[in-house]
Amino acid sequence: MGEKISMSDLAKELGISKVSVSKALSDKEGVSEELRTKVKELAMQKGYRINNSARSLKTNRQFNIGILISEKFILDKEAYYFSVSGEIIRKLDDYGISGIMEIINYQAEKNCVPPRVYNEKKVDGIIVLGQLRSEYLKMIEDINLPVVFFDFYVKDSKTDSIVADNFFSGYALTNLLIARGHKKIAYVGSVMATSSIQDRYLGYYKSLIENQVPLRTDYVIEDRDEQGRFIDLQLPTDLPTAFVCNCDRVAYSLVNELRKIGKKIPTDCSVVGFDNSIFSTITDPQITTVDNNIDKMVSTAVKVIVKKIANPQRTYDRILIPGTIIERSSVKTLKI
Amino acid sequence: MGEKISMSDLAKELGISKVSVSKALSDKEGVSEELRTKVKELAMQKGYRINNSARSLKTNRQFNIGILISEKFILDKEAYYFSVSGEIIRKLDDYGISGIMEIINYQAEKNCVPPRVYNEKKVDGIIVLGQLRSEYLKMIEDINLPVVFFDFYVKDSKTDSIVADNFFSGYALTNLLIARGHKKIAYVGSVMATSSIQDRYLGYYKSLIENQVPLRTDYVIEDRDEQGRFIDLQLPTDLPTAFVCNCDRVAYSLVNELRKIGKKIPTDCSVVGFDNSIFSTITDPQITTVDNNIDKMVSTAVKVIVKKIANPQRTYDRILIPGTIIERSSVKTLKI
DNA sequence: CTGAAAGCGCTTACAG
DNA sequence: CTGAAAGCGCTTACAG
Numbered sequence: 001m002g003e004k005i006s007m008s009d010l011a012k013e014l015g016i017s018k019v020s021v022s023k024a025l026s027d028k029e030g031v032s033e034e035l036r037t038k039v040k041e042l043a044m045q046k047g048y049r050i051n052n053s054a055r056s057l058k059t060n061r062q063f064n065i066g067i068l069i070s071e072k073f074i075l076d077k078e079a080y081y082f083s084v085s086g087e088i089i090r091k092l093d094d095y096g097i098s099g100i101m102e103i104i105n106y107q108a109e110k111n112c113v114p115p116r117v118y119n120e121k122k123v124d125g126i127i128v129l130g131q132l133r134s135e136y137l138k139m140i141e142d143i144n145l146p147v148v149f150f151d152f153y154v155k156d157s158k159t160d161s162i163v164a165d166n167f168f169s170g171y172a173l174t175n176l177l178i179a180r181g182h183k184k185i186a187y188v189g190s191v192m193a194t195s196s197i198q199d200r201y202l203g204y205y206k207s208l209i210e211n212q213v214p215l216r217t218d219y220v221i222e223d224r225d226e227q228g229r230f231i232d233l234q235l236p237t238d239l240p241t242a243f244v245c246n247c248d249r250v251a252y253s254l255v256n257e258l259r260k261i262g263k264k265i266p267t268d269c270s271v272v273g274f275d276n277s278i279f280s281t282i283t284d285p286q287i288t289t290v291d292n293n294i295d296k297m298v299s300t301a302v303k304v305i306v307k308k309i310a311n312p313q314r315t316y317d318r319i320l321i322p323g324t325i326i327e328r329s330s331v332k333t334l335k336i
Numbered sequence: 337m338g339e340k341i342s343m344s345d346l347a348k349e350l351g352i353s354k355v356s357v358s359k360a361l362s363d364k365e366g367v368s369e370e371l372r373t374k375v376k377e378l379a380m381q382k383g384y385r386i387n388n389s390a391r392s393l394k395t396n397r398q399f400n401i402g403i404l405i406s407e408k409f410i411l412d413k414e415a416y417y418f419s420v421s422g423e424i425i426r427k428l429d430d431y432g433i434s435g436i437m438e439i440i441n442y443q444a445e446k447n448c449v450p451p452r453v454y455n456e457k458k459v460d461g462i463i464v465l466g467q468l469r470s471e472y473l474k475m476i477e478d479i480n481l482p483v484v485f486f487d488f489y490v491k492d493s494k495t496d497s498i499v500a501d502n503f504f505s506g507y508a509l510t511n512l513l514i515a516r517g518h519k520k521i522a523y524v525g526s527v528m529a530t531s532s533i534q535d536r537y538l539g540y541y542k543s544l545i546e547n548q549v550p551l552r553t554d555y556v557i558e559d560r561d562e563q564g565r566f567i568d569l570q571l572p573t574d575l576p577t578a579f580v581c582n583c584d585r586v587a588y589s590l591v592n593e594l595r596k597i598g599k600k601i602p603t604d605c606s607v608v609g610f611d612n613s614i615f616s617t618i619t620d621p622q623i624t625t626v627d628n629n630i631d632k633m634v635s636t637a638v639k640v641i642v643k644k645i646a647n648p649q650r651t652y653d654r655i656l657i658p659g660t661i662i663e664r665s666s667v668k669t670l671k672i
Numbered sequence: 673c674t675g676a677a678a679g680c681g682c683t684t685a686c687a688g
Numbered sequence: 689c690t691g692a693a694a695g696c697g698c699t700t701a702c703a704g
Contacts, residue, residue: 006697017675022699032673052456053392054697057680062389063456064436074422078614082418086410090439098436098452100400103426116434120388120399278414282618342681353691358683368689390681393696674704681696688690 005048014042025050065092065305066117066126067101068140070109072228073130080277081129084150084294088127091302097124104132112139125305131194146308150301152195153318160308160316162301164292166196166274169323170203173272173290174244176325178211181334182242182270186219188233188254189246193224197246200274204244223250233257241269241334248273248280248289255283255330266332276326285329297321341384350378361386401428401641402453402462403437404476406445408564409466416613417465420486420630424463427638433460440468448475461641467530482644486637488531489654496644496652498637500628502532502610505659506539509608509626510580512661514547517670518578518606522555524569524590525582529560533582536610540580559586569593577605577670584609584616584625591619591666602668612662621665633657 007025011018016035023030024039025048031039042048056062067088073081089099100123102115112135117123125146128137134154140147141159149161177185187204189197201220208215218236223246225231233254245251251273255265263269265285273280276291304316343361347354352371359366360375361384367375378384392398403424409417425435436459438451448471453459461482464473470490476483477495485497513521523540525533537556544551554572559582561567569590581587587609591601599605601621609616612627640652 008697018698019675019700020673022697023674026699028699030673035673049455049457051393051697052458053389053398054680055699056389057387057393057682057697058699060680064458069422074419076614077416077419078414079419079422080413082422083410083413083415086405086415086418086437086439089437090441093439093452096452098438098456098458100434100436101422101425102434103422103429105426116429116432119385120434121385122388122400122434278412278614344681354682355684355691356689358681359690362683364683366689371689387681390696391683393681393698394683396696676703678700678702680698680700683696684694686694687692 005046006051007048010039010042010046010048013046014038061309062122062124063096064098064100064117064123066115066123067099067129068115068126068132069101069103069129070132071103071105074103075229078278080275084129084298087294087298088129088150088302091298095302095306097306104136109133109136112136114139114143118143118145124309127301127305146305146312148301148305148308150297154195158315160304160319162297162304162319162321164196164297165320165322166199167203167206168320169274169290169292169325170200170244171206172203172325173274173288174204174207175211176288176327177242177244177270177272177331178207178213180270180331183213184219184238184240185213185242185244186216186221186236186240187244187246188221188223188250190222190224191220193228200244200246223253235261239263239269242331243269243271245271245273248275248277248287251287251289251330252279252283255287266330270331272331274323280326280328283330287330288328289326290323291326292323293321341382342387343384346375346378346382346384349382350374397645398458398460399432400434400436400453400459402451402459403435403465404451404462404468405437405439405465406468407439407441408445410439411565414614416611420465420634423630423634424465424486424638427634431638431642433642440472445469445472448472450475450479454479454481460645463637463641482641482648484637484641484644486633490531494651496640496655498633498640498655498657500532500633501656501658502535503539503542504656505610505626505628505661506536506580507542508539508661509610509624510540510543511547512624512663513578513580513606513608513667514543514549516606516667519549520555520574520576521549521578521580522552522557522572522576523580523582524557524559524586526558526560527556529564536580536582559589571597575599575605578667579605579607581607581609584611584613584623587623587625587666588615588619591623602666606667608667610659616662616664619666623666624664625662626659627662628659629657 007018007021011021020031021039024036067085069081085101092099100117127148129150131152147159153161187201191198191201251271273287273289276289280287280289343354343357347357356367357375360372403421405417421437428435436453463484465486467488483495489497523537527534527537587607609623609625612625616623616625
């Protein structure tokens with residue numbers, strides 16, 4: 001297994017030209033089906049492997065896609081974007097494409113250093129997993145490569161993005177609390193940190209407006225600092241009966257905080273989150289949350305990047321993927 | 337940014353040959369330092385990017401490494417090997433190498449289908465993350481590419497592997513329980529499933545022998561089936577006072593099982609695990625476990641594969657990375 | 673349907 | 689130190 005064998009070698013052995021071998025193997029027209037079969041059989045038998053570099057040099061196609069993740073999103077070993085990138089890689093495989101993951105560290109992000117996959121022309125396109133600094137994103141957009149943003153979008157940008165329908169999910173989730181009789185509802189999340197947090201918040205606010213519940217500033221609770229690192233939660237003195245947390249991880253922290261001050265879930269406080277991540281099931285009781293339909297998001301993102309590589313002009317704008325509320329046992333129905 | 341610009345273009349602009357440009361940019365000797373600086377400056381200014389395909393075609397070096405993961409290890413969104421591959425990718429970057437992760441699905445593993453990264457000559461070497469079927473591994477070993485096994489090893493194989501010192505850690509962890517007065521100690525894990533589970537078990541057994549505690553067959557509890565999927569745990573009727581679980585995930589399940597039958601941790605039963613994963617900290621009380629020093633394992637694996645690419649003959653055998661016991665609150669001291 | 677020729681953008685001896 | 693020449697293994701017009 002594994003001796004060096006080229007198209008020329010196959011051609012020589014069959015007494016034909018390497019042009020025919022190339023056409024046969026890449027399923028291009030210009031060879032008889034009979035010859036094609038013969039070539040493919042010999043290739044198989046000899047263990048021929050195409051040289052991707054040689055192919056790329058001619059075609060300018062790498063059959064690789066770059067997956068960019070900011071270091072700040074993978075501080076946890078269980079980081080959400082790790083599994084997302086796994087799903088992306090799996091999906092890309094259906095198209096004969098490999099995924100090259102690249103982690104953008106603080107320095108590179110701050111100094112807008114282009115990723116290696118771009119610097120060395122290793123990829124045909126880029127999927128950006130999660131929001132990075134706007135200067136960095138601007139640099140990425142200036143690159144003459146198809147780019148898709150995943151799980152966030154940027155104002156005024158013409159880059160296509162695939163996002164969960166955070167606004168609507170936030171709205172639906174808050175509606176659920178209100179339908180259960182809650183009025184004193186807080187939102188936990190730093191509204192300026194990411195577009196997801198912000199849109200979930202605005203959905204929450206929409207629900208309040210529609211139900212004529214006034215927005216209280218002390219009921220919007222910061223959960224992270226400017227670097228995106230989680231901070232201690234400051235609970236309002238007038239305790240809400242329900243909390244909409246911008247993610248399950250924070251819902252988990254909140255539940256622990258509430259426990260510390262002797263509150264029971266959902267008896268004293270109801271808590272809901274987003275993401276349907278492990279953090280929503282390891283608490284007792286398990287937390288009502290929103291599943292973002294990652295599978296759908298991933299397959300859409302992959303479809304879009306593949307199409308953009310084939311046709312770089314085409315744009316898709318912002319594609320919204322609807323979420324699904326997963327009801328569990330962290331919400332109490334208040335008698336009205 | 338991003339117009340096509342080649343070494344020839346740079347050469348023309350400077351009135352020199354592309355040979356000199358190549359030497360200057362790749363830090364090879366054969367150009368004056370003065371010229372080298374001039375070339376590098378122009379390259380920077382023009383936004384020159386090397387064409388990795390062209391370089392590869394000549395040098396047979398891809399500056400890519402394949403990271404292979406079996407589908408069966410990434411069933412969870414929080415799968416351990418996702419973060420490991422993230423760490424590997426990060427480390428490879430220090431050497432100017434990109435990591436191409438490839439997920440081996442059941443079919444491919446069963447039918448021993450070589451990975452795309454090999455079929456298309458995209459990588460200079462391969463790191464296999466976690467044990468696959470022996471037939472598949474045999475196929476991988478037959479490939480004429482440097483290979484490193486990560487987190488497992490294969491009997492009689494000459495492939496280098498990086499493994500946690502599971503045997504010793506299992507021994508040390510069981511010693512700890514015995515030092516705390518325990519004698520009725522069970523092991524939870526399917527001993528035939530992976531080399532890690534087996535070696536941890538044997539360390540456990542060594543400790544029993546040394547302390548003259550008889551091994552009880554009803555105290556060795558299966559935790560997964562032949563496909564590696566977790567199964568329900570069958571607790572022995574004569575309940576042990578302590579359990580050595582082959583991983584934190586199973587320790588977590590066990591704690592839940594014990595709770596269901598009304599047992600308190602550590603009052604009624606002590607539980608210890610391996611891996612220092614999220615599952616060891618989300619339980620209450622937190623579980624005493626072994627940290628495998630993943631960082632050390634990863635940096636070693638990367639160092640080894642890089643060296644093997646430079647010198648394919650050299651072998652490193654099995655490299656053991658010692659673990660560290662993390663004591664938490666899941667072990668009770670019995671009065672003796 | 674088949675293939676000779678050119679060329680993608682580098683690097684590597686080799687000669688000066 | 690510098691560069692002309694050859695060649696890595698493909699694919700793409702183009703001609704027959």
